[in-house]
Amino acid sequence: MAAYEKLVKQYDRQVFRIANHIVQNREDAEDVVQDAFLKAYEKLDQFQGNSKFYTWLVRIAVNESLMRLRKRRTGRMVSIDEDVETDEGSMPRDLADWSPDPEALYGQSEMADILRKTIQGLPPGFRVVFALRDVEGLSTEETAQALGLSVPAVKSRLLRARLQLRERLSRYFKRRDQKQAQDGAK
Amino acid sequence: MTCTEFLAQLDDMLDQDAALPLRADLQEHLRGCEHCEITLSTTRKTIEIYRSHELYELPEELRDRLHKAIVAKCRKC
Numbered sequence: 001m002a003a004y005e006k007l008v009k010q011y012d013r014q015v016f017r018i019a020n021h022i023v024q025n026r027e028d029a030e031d032v033v034q035d036a037f038l039k040a041y042e043k044l045d046q047f048q049g050n051s052k053f054y055t056w057l058v059r060i061a062v063n064e065s066l067m068r069l070r071k072r073r074t075g076r077m078v079s080i081d082e083d084v085e086t087d088e089g090s091m092p093r094d095l096a097d098w099s100p101d102p103e104a105l106y107g108q109s110e111m112a113d114i115l116r117k118t119i120q121g122l123p124p125g126f127r128v129v130f131a132l133r134d135v136e137g138l139s140t141e142e143t144a145q146a147l148g149l150s151v152p153a154v155k156s157r158l159l160r161a162r163l164q165l166r167e168r169l170s171r172y173f174k175r176r177d178q179k180q181a182q183d184g185a186k
Numbered sequence: 187m188t189c190t191e192f193l194a195q196l197d198d199m200l201d202q203d204a205a206l207p208l209r210a211d212l213q214e215h216l217r218g219c220e221h222c223e224i225t226l227s228t229t230r231k232t233i234e235i236y237r238s239h240e241l242y243e244l245p246e247e248l249r250d251r252l253h254k255a256i257v258a259k260c261r262k263c
Contacts, residue, residue, distance in 0.1 A: 013244050016242060020241070034259065038260060092225045098231060115236060162196075162197070162232060169235075
């Protein structure tokens with residue numbers, strides 16, 4: 001048990017972040033953390049060691065998160081394939097440069113709010129790929145393994161997730177620029 | 187190289203996975219295309235901003251509570 005407690009301490013923050021990225025609700029994310037670690041403990045004998053423990057744990061956490069989403073949506077099926085056929089953001093439209101640096105325009109907590117709102121608008125199947133690959137730093141192969149997807153599917157979703165986030169943030173930053181210009185003109 | 191072809195390789199540019207000859211072609215396109223240059227730089231910035239901000243912090247108090255609950259549940263099973 002002491003060895004397992006060490007694993008909990010090592011990975012709890014990552015599991016909490018990943019769960020939040022999928023369920024977008026703090027209480028559900030807390031439940032996911034508990035259920036994922038409990039399930040992993042129960043299934044430890046099934047862990048075959050041909051993947052990293054962390055990748056295996058992430059797969060359990062993703063499945064638990066999707067189950068939570070399904071419960072909240074009163075039983076409607078939720079999968080990581082949902083809404084990924086959209087063409088939105090496939091071609092960049094907003095092509096203004098981000099100048100001045102947006103990080104200089106917003107405080108830490110305001111920027112965190114913007115980032116949360118922006119990523120919430122993405123389909124779960126894009127959010128989770130972006131979170132695992134770009135936020136948590138898993139490789140493309142590890143992300144594919146954790147999600148039960150092919151490597152080309154992960155690459156395709158990652159590109160569209162990155163472009164959609166870029167597009168949405170661009171619109172956000174432009175609104176701020178326009179507002180500042182209007183305020184300056186008054 | 188067209189902008190659509192460049193965009194298809196954008197992840198390889200961002201992840202620095204592009205093989206050398208392809209990388210040279212992509213760089214060549216970038217030199218003459220402001221739109222793709224902006225798309226690349228702002229997408230790179232998007233990733234950097236998300237990496238550098240903790241959106242879902244786990245406070246110590248909550249962390250302790252979760253640990254206790256997990257250990258208690260694991261001991262029961």
